[in-house]
Amino acid sequence: xxxxxxxxxxxxxxxxxxxxxxxxxxxxxxxxxxxxxxxxxxxxxxxxxxxxxxxxxxxxxxxxxxxxxxxxxxxxxxxxxxxxxxxxxxxxxxxxxxxxxxxxxxxxxxxxxxxxxxxxxxxxxxxxxxxxxxxxxxxxxxxxxxxxxxxxxxxxxxxxxxxxxxxxxxxxxxxxxxxxxxxxxxxxxxxxxxxxxxxxxxxxxxxxxxxxxxxxxxxxxxxxxxxxxxxxxxxxxxxxxxxxxxxxxxxxxxxxxxxxxxxxxxxxxxxxxxx
Amino acid sequence: xxxxxxxxxxxxxxxxxxxxxxxxxxxxxxxxxxxxxxxxxxxxxxxxxxxxxxxxxxxxxxxxxxxxxxxxxxxxxxxxxxxxxxxxxxxxxxxxxxxxxxxxxxxxxxxxxxxxxxxxxxxxxxxxxxxxxxxxxxxxxxxxxxxxxxxxxxxxxxxxxxxxxxxxxxxxxxxxxxxxxxxxxxxxxxxxxxxxxxxxxxxxxxxxxxxxxxxxxxxxxxxxxxxxxxxxxxxxxxxxxxxxxxxxxxxxxxxxxxxxxxxxxxxxxxxxxxxxxx
Numbered sequence: 001x002x003x004x005x006x007x008x009x010x011x012x013x014x015x016x017x018x019x020x021x022x023x024x025x026x027x028x029x030x031x032x033x034x035x036x037x038x039x040x041x042x043x044x045x046x047x048x049x050x051x052x053x054x055x056x057x058x059x060x061x062x063x064x065x066x067x068x069x070x071x072x073x074x075x076x077x078x079x080x081x082x083x084x085x086x087x088x089x090x091x092x093x094x095x096x097x098x099x100x101x102x103x104x105x106x107x108x109x110x111x112x113x114x115x116x117x118x119x120x121x122x123x124x125x126x127x128x129x130x131x132x133x134x135x136x137x138x139x140x141x142x143x144x145x146x147x148x149x150x151x152x153x154x155x156x157x158x159x160x161x162x163x164x165x166x167x168x169x170x171x172x173x174x175x176x177x178x179x180x181x182x183x184x185x186x187x188x189x190x191x192x193x194x195x196x197x198x199x200x201x202x203x204x205x206x207x208x209x210x211x212x213x214x215x216x217x218x219x220x221x222x223x224x225x226x227x228x229x230x231x232x233x234x235x236x237x238x239x240x241x242x243x244x245x246x247x248x249x250x251x252x253x254x255x256x257x258x259x260x261x262x263x264x265x266x267x268x269x270x271x272x273x274x275x
Numbered sequence: 276x277x278x279x280x281x282x283x284x285x286x287x288x289x290x291x292x293x294x295x296x297x298x299x300x301x302x303x304x305x306x307x308x309x310x311x312x313x314x315x316x317x318x319x320x321x322x323x324x325x326x327x328x329x330x331x332x333x334x335x336x337x338x339x340x341x342x343x344x345x346x347x348x349x350x351x352x353x354x355x356x357x358x359x360x361x362x363x364x365x366x367x368x369x370x371x372x373x374x375x376x377x378x379x380x381x382x383x384x385x386x387x388x389x390x391x392x393x394x395x396x397x398x399x400x401x402x403x404x405x406x407x408x409x410x411x412x413x414x415x416x417x418x419x420x421x422x423x424x425x426x427x428x429x430x431x432x433x434x435x436x437x438x439x440x441x442x443x444x445x446x447x448x449x450x451x452x453x454x455x456x457x458x459x460x461x462x463x464x465x466x467x468x469x470x471x472x473x474x475x476x477x478x479x480x481x482x483x484x485x486x487x488x489x490x491x492x493x494x495x496x497x498x499x500x501x502x503x504x505x506x507x508x509x510x511x512x513x514x515x516x517x518x519x520x521x522x523x524x525x526x527x528x529x530x531x532x533x534x535x536x537x538x539x540x541x542x543x544x545x546x547x548x549x550x551x552x553x
Contacts, residue, residue, distance in 0.1 A: 009463060015354035019365065022351045022435075026368055029383050029428070032394045036386060047397035047406070092283050106280070113287050115537050116294075117489040117510040120530045123523050124293040147286050154283060208376035210492050215518070226378040230496055233382050240386055240393075247379045254374040262367045269433070270440035 037245035044240045058245035066220065067246050070228035075253060077142045077224060078206035082199050084146035085153050090195060092150070093157035094187055098169070110151045121148065122215050129216060136219050144216065145206040152205070153198055159271030160194030161187070197268025200261050204254055225250045298527040312524070320528040325504065326512065329529075330536055332419070333509040337487035337540070340423050340430075344487075345480050347427070348434025353464065355435065356442040366436070373432040377492035384425040385497060388412060412498055415505040422493050422506055429493075430486055434479050441475035442468070474551030481544040488537050509533045 036044060037058055038051040062068075096106060113121075125144055126135070134140030168190065169182055177185060188195065210226035217223055223231070229250055233243045258265065298316055301309040320326050355365060372380065387394040388411050396406030411417040445468060453467040469476070491510040494500060500507040500515065507515070509529065517526035 009357055009460070009468075011354060011357040011359070015357055018350045018354045019358070022347075022354075023365070023368055025428070026372055026432070029387055029394075030371065033383055033386060045392045047392045047400060049394075049397065088282055092280055095280055106284070109287050110283055113290055115485055115541075116290065116530060116534055117491060117513065119491060119510050119513045119517070120294055120527075121290045122514075123297070123517055123526070124290050150283055150286055204374055208374075208378075210376065210378050210495075226376045226492075229376070229382065230378050233385070233496065240389060243382055244386060247382050251375055251379055254376075255371060258367055258370045258374050262363065262370060265370060266366060266436055266440065269436055 033244050034248055036241055037248045039241045039244075041239045041241060055241070058241045059249075061242045062246045062249055065228075065232060065242075065246070067225070067228060067232070067249055069221075070223045070225045071250060071253065073138060073222065074207050074225040077138055077145060078203045080142045081145035081149065081206045082203045084142070085149045085202055086195060086199055088146070089150050089153035089157055089198075090188065090191075091183055093154045094161050094183055096154065097158045097161035098166075110154055113151060118148075118211050122212060125212065126215060135216055136222055138217075138222050141213055141216050141222075141224070144212055145209065148212070149202045149205060153202055156198045156201065156268060156271055157191070157194060160191045160198075163271075164190055193264070194268070194271060197264040197271070200257060200264055201268045204257060207254060294527040294530050297523050298531060300524060302523040302527065303521045316524040316528045320525055320532065325507070326529055326532070328504065329507050329509050329512040330532065332507070333488060333490075333533070334536060334540060336419060336423060336490070336508065337484055340426050340487040341480055341484045343423075343427050344431045344434050344483050345476065348431045348479070349438055349476065351431075351435045352438035352442055353468075355439050366439075369432045369435050371432070372429050373436075375429065377429065378496055380425055380429045381493045381496035384421065384428070385412070388421060413502055415502050418498050418502060418506045422490065422497055425493050425497065426487060426490055430483060433486075434483055437479045437482075438472065438475060441472040441479075445471050474548055477544050477547035477551060481541055481548065484541055484544065485537060488533070488540075509536075 032049075035050050038054045038056075039048060040051070040055050040057075043051055129135045129140050129144070132140070134143065164187065169186060173182065207224075208226060209224075210230065213224045213227045214230065217227055229243075229246055232246050296308060299311065299313060301312045301315075303309060351369070355362065355369075358365065375383070388396075390396050390407045390410040396409060399406035399409065411421045449471065450463070450467060453463060458466055489510055490508050491514065494506050494508055494511045495514075498506040500511045510533075513526045513529050513533070516522050516529060
């Protein structure tokens with residue numbers, strides 16, 4: 001441990017300062033949001049750092065506005081979409097990494113749409129869903145997310161497949177396993193940590209998605225959290241304390257993910273990002 | 276495996292093909308392909324000062340946000356790489372902005388910058404200034420920098436995490452050899468370690484640049500493109516043309532133009548990345 005620590009140099013006073021500024025820069029806005037979620041309207045308007053007493057009426061308003069249900073909608077959609085994405089992306093990532101399917105051109109084609117703003121996809125997706133009669137349904141948005149995230153998932157998963165030693169699969173081939181058997185019995189168990197890591201990232205991406213959801217989900221009962229929050233903040237009767245409470249409620253599930261799965265998130269993010 | 280590859284390719288190409296087709300036709304939201312018009316859409320868009328203005332604004336915005344994010348993210352990554360204790364807690368803290376929905380990031384900054392009772396105005400008032408006089412989001416000059424601030428808050432952690440991983444993967448024998456040659460401290464960092472991760476820095480800058488070019492949610496919630504057109508970024512303009520004016524043909528042309536601009540601006544980074552890996 002000590003030798004690995006020595007290698008990149010010691011953490012000097014400048015380093016400590018950089019970390020301190022970074023941590024404060026991240027946490028002060030979040031702490032202020034949390035504090036505001038417990039303030040009365042008067043406290044908010046008069047400008048306060050902390051509430052005099054913890055006010056729960058903002059939270060009551062958030063529950064009455066149906067925010068908990070939209071969090072449920074978001075979780076349902078995000079998890080469902082992620083499962084479909086992984087089923088589609090894992091074989092594709094394996095085929096590209098292992099068999100060189102499609103060559104270099106395919107990798108480029110897969111990432112090309114990522115260069116475009118997602119607004120490009122709104123109109124074509126809207127038209128498709130209308131034809132399928134899936135506008136305004138959670139099933140519709142689930143299918144959209146599951147497909148939209150496939151390229152990112154393939155890109156991230158590829159990094160994990162490439163790190164597998166090829167001999168393991170060769171041994172499987174000798175044993176007479178077909179492509180599907182090889183994938184399910186050998187590759188998937190070995191890259192399971194990668195699949196979980198990428199799954200977490202994709203779930204968070206879907207949970208946070210706003211643009212597509214705001215066009216596809218127009219009825220209040222199918223609103224996802226980002227749509228509900230954006231409408232809630234536009235409502236002139238909702239004062240900042242209530243908006244803050246709704247925001248805090250909405251980020252709790254993803255922050256729980258950060259705390260519980262920090263290691264997985266970092267490994268998933270770094271596999272595709274800098275290869 | 277062929278079917279899944281096919282699915283991926285179709286998914287990747289569908290929006291692009293749709294955009295090209297819509298650009299060459301008279302296309303509204305209800306009726307996407309309403310008759311061939313050739314390059315008519317392209318001509319009207321190229322002669323449109325609002326479009327050119329938005330593209331220039333977006334390019335400057337993306338470059339500025341990327342520069343700040345990469346410098347700050349790199350500084351934090353280097354410090355994080357040297358921590359001996361608390362690294363796990365620090366990494367968790369730095370993940371938070373990245374995991375926050377963009378809509379919530381926008382609200383966070385709206386709350387902080389609100390002239391009536393926001394954090395900034397409260398601090399200014401306590402310091403003896405008139406805090407309620409400052410309203411960055413309704414100022415033509417300050418609105419876009421404010422969105423940039425929120426953007427930097429949201430995405431700098433991604434730069435930090437990716438560069439931190441690159442630093443952790445640096446081959447320690449190279450560094451050791453340089454130390455024996457007498458390099459240490461700043462010389463070691465600038466002369467040995469940073470050049471070793473130059474490829475990763477270029478890759479991360481590329482990712483960051485593309486994310487900044489695509490900024491939409493922050494604009495939609497914080498300013499809706501205003502005041503005036505001061506925060507009308509390319510994505511937001513495409514949204515206005517397609518979904519408020521229903522001119523999908525023009526929106527598609529702007530989309531393709533933006534794709535060309537993004538490609539041109541990111542090319543030097545791709546070149547740097549390739550050279551570092553060669």
